[in-house]
Amino acid sequence: MNIAVIGSGLIGQAWAIVFARGGHAVRMWDGDPAAVGKALTLIAGQVADLQQAGLIDAPEALLGRIQGCQTLEEAMAGAAYVQENLPEKLEIKKEIFARMDKIAPPGTVLASSTSSIPASAFTAELPGRFRCLIAHPVNPPYLVPVVEICGAPWTDPHVVQEAWDVMESVGQKPVKILRELEGFILNRLQGALLREAFKLVEQGYVDAEGLDVTVREGLGLRWSFMGPFETIDLNAPDGLADYAHRFGAMYTSIAKEQTSTEPWSEALIAKLEAQRRRVLPTDQLLARRAWRDRRLMGLAAHKKAADNEAK
Amino acid sequence: MNIAVIGSGLIGQAWAIVFARGGHAVRMWDGDPAAVGKALTLIAGQVADLQQAGLIDAPEALLGRIQGCQTLEEAMAGAAYVQENLPEKLEIKKEIFARMDKIAPPGTVLASSTSSIPASAFTAELPGRFRCLIAHPVNPPYLVPVVEICGAPWTDPHVVQEAWDVMESVGQKPVKILRELEGFILNRLQGALLREAFKLVEQGYVDAEGLDVTVREGLGLRWSFMGPFETIDLNAPDGLADYAHRFGAMYTSIAKEQTSTEPWSEALIAKLEAQRRRVLPTDQLLARRAWRDRRLMGLAAHKKAADNEAK
Numbered sequence A, B: 001m002n003i004a005v006i007g008s009g010l011i012g013q014a015w016a017i018v019f020a021r022g023g024h025a026v027r028m029w030d031g032d033p034a035a036v037g038k039a040l041t042l043i044a045g046q047v048a049d050l051q052q053a054g055l056i057d058a059p060e061a062l063l064g065r066i067q068g069c070q071t072l073e074e075a076m077a078g079a080a081y082v083q084e085n086l087p088e089k090l091e092i093k094k095e096i097f098a099r100m101d102k103i104a105p106p107g108t109v110l111a112s113s114t115s116s117i118p119a120s121a122f123t124a125e126l127p128g129r130f131r132c133l134i135a136h137p138v139n140p141p142y143l144v145p146v147v148e149i150c151g152a153p154w155t156d157p158h159v160v161q162e163a164w165d166v167m168e169s170v171g172q173k174p175v176k177i178l179r180e181l182e183g184f185i186l187n188r189l190q191g192a193l194l195r196e197a198f199k200l201v202e203q204g205y206v207d208a209e210g211l212d213v214t215v216r217e218g219l220g221l222r223w224s225f226m227g228p229f230e231t232i233d234l235n236a237p238d239g240l241a242d243y244a245h246r247f248g249a250m251y252t253s254i255a256k257e258q259t260s261t262e263p264w265s266e267a268l269i270a271k272l273e274a275q276r277r278r279v280l281p282t283d284q285l286l287a288r289r290a291w292r293d294r295r296l297m298g299l300a301a302h303k304k305a306a307d308n309e310a311k
Helices: A010-021 A033-052 A059-064 A072-076 A090-103 A157-169 A186-202 A208-223 A228-233 A240-255 A266-279 A282-310 B010-021 B033-052 B059-064 B072-076 B090-103 B157-169 B186-202 B208-223 B228-233 B240-255 B266-279 B282-310
Strands: A002-006 A025-029 A066-068 A081-084 A109-112 A132-137 A146-151 A173-177 B002-006 B025-029 B066-068 B081-084 B109-112 B132-137 B146-151 B173-177
Touching: A002 A010, A002 A072, A010 A025, A010 A033, A010 A059, A010 A066, A010 A081, A010 A132, A025 A033, A025 A072, A033 A059, A033 A066, A033 A282, A059 A066, A072 A090, A081 A090, A081 A157, A090 A109, A109 A157, A132 A157, A146 A157, A146 B208, A157 A173, A173 B208, A186 A208, A186 A266, A186 B186, A186 B208, A186 B228, A186 B240, A208 A228, A208 A266, A208 B146, A208 B173, A208 B186, A208 B208, A208 B228, A208 B282, A228 A240, A228 B186, A228 B208, A228 B266, A240 B186, A240 B266, A266 B228, A266 B240, A282 B208, A282 B282, B002 B010, B002 B072, B010 B025, B010 B033, B010 B059, B010 B066, B010 B081, B010 B132, B025 B033, B025 B072, B033 B059, B033 B066, B033 B282, B059 B066, B072 B090, B081 B090, B081 B157, B090 B109, B109 B157, B132 B157, B146 B157, B157 B173, B186 B208, B186 B266, B208 B228, B208 B266, B228 B240
Parallel strands: A002 A025, A002 A081, A025 A066, A081 A109, A109 A132, A146 A173, B002 B025, B002 B081, B025 B066, B081 B109, B109 B132, B146 B173
Antiparallel strands: A132 A146, B132 B146
């Protein structure tokens, strides 16, 4: 399949790797003509890291499937699927989708990586709005496989399924979101947990490091291979309903203390920032991000092996 | 160090393994005289599984450090630390702590595994209430290392530190909870996320399996080795405060839709239960729990190796 990647920043680069790793021919374009060349260099570096981590086999073949293009038309020529990754501004999304909708034949799927703008906000006026939707990755998608697929009310369900199939064909884990909503699923879940986390530190029950330990040495372990529903389904003798009946009253009682909607105060943000800087000084942020990516690579390799063993 | 494990059910058995694995001499007692013998057999089976997963080296030596006892006095003789694991009933906790407080010299730490009853509820009247506290594990603690340490208002801070040190000495990851609260930290965070998860399915945005994929292929990956604060600290160029300023408005906006305090309805519970049973039929629950424990063992071994590499 030919796939166009529009925008060659961090997300565009990562998508190019994902699609090329999955065997597709990728054409990449950027509004800034110099950007694509730089992106190809950065992609080569990422691919070398992935090879070293044992996550890809044939780096040259993969890189050979990624081609830089000088015009949007050239990038989209023959593409069955387009993944757009321009900056998170409504006007930019409106403009690029209008251009793409003019260029692409009606059978081409037009997907945006946006994490914050619903498809209905920038596709309403387009003749081809039925083939437009969101395919929201988590950065970097070659290490974090989930992709949130969310159409506008007018998106054709077959197009949603096509996008889902493309993602599955390249080893991603697509999730269908059935109605538009702010933050999609992932960030709404993250927001719910962060709100309680911020409040527990604000009210002096625990410090930031203690809370992180609680998750990374406890709660996060099961969630990294099961998710919250399977976790509770296996945590009561007779499954999820049994769990809900055993612990529902406790969670309802706790929920009554989890209703705050105040913005995080500057004092609280400063307190948490100070606690983080004691654990990790500012000048070590960059190195720690590289560590995080190595850990994600190691975890991806571990999960792949564990999944294969279970088969 | 001599450690007494009081109660020989699943949690008591797991604690015996943790303490013996850490090199301590463990004496175990149960109100039901037949239970301890059965527990020792079950422990031997668990230890064999751990050896096969490469998580322990010398199973015979470990098992040799665990001894069953016929009386509470015998189990507590010479113990510097006591871990209580009787059923989650206030009256039972009151009775056993009164007995233990009479038997143990003042220097002995008395800890309860309770997940739901604060220490102040069953230690208020005890002469030795200053050395009583909660050390709440996640099951099974030999695979999930976090331990929530939470004293009553009258617990001596040195005793809290002693319990923390015992847990660290055996490779657990203790977290100090600085004031009593319902659900401690872990279940409050789980509750916040579950509430949003239940609601997203109830309102038809996603199904149970899609939500689980979002966590196990996305959100849960970073949380399994970083925790939520480190995750956001590394997710904005200048750290946590930078992240809070970039995304605080979005999370506040979402929070306004996350204030429900209704109990989970029977209809919703039935809907989720049905969705889970389509993914995992009832007769496969047991086998899936064994799979979960193998995955936890594999993840523990992977994290241990990754931590060592980083040193």
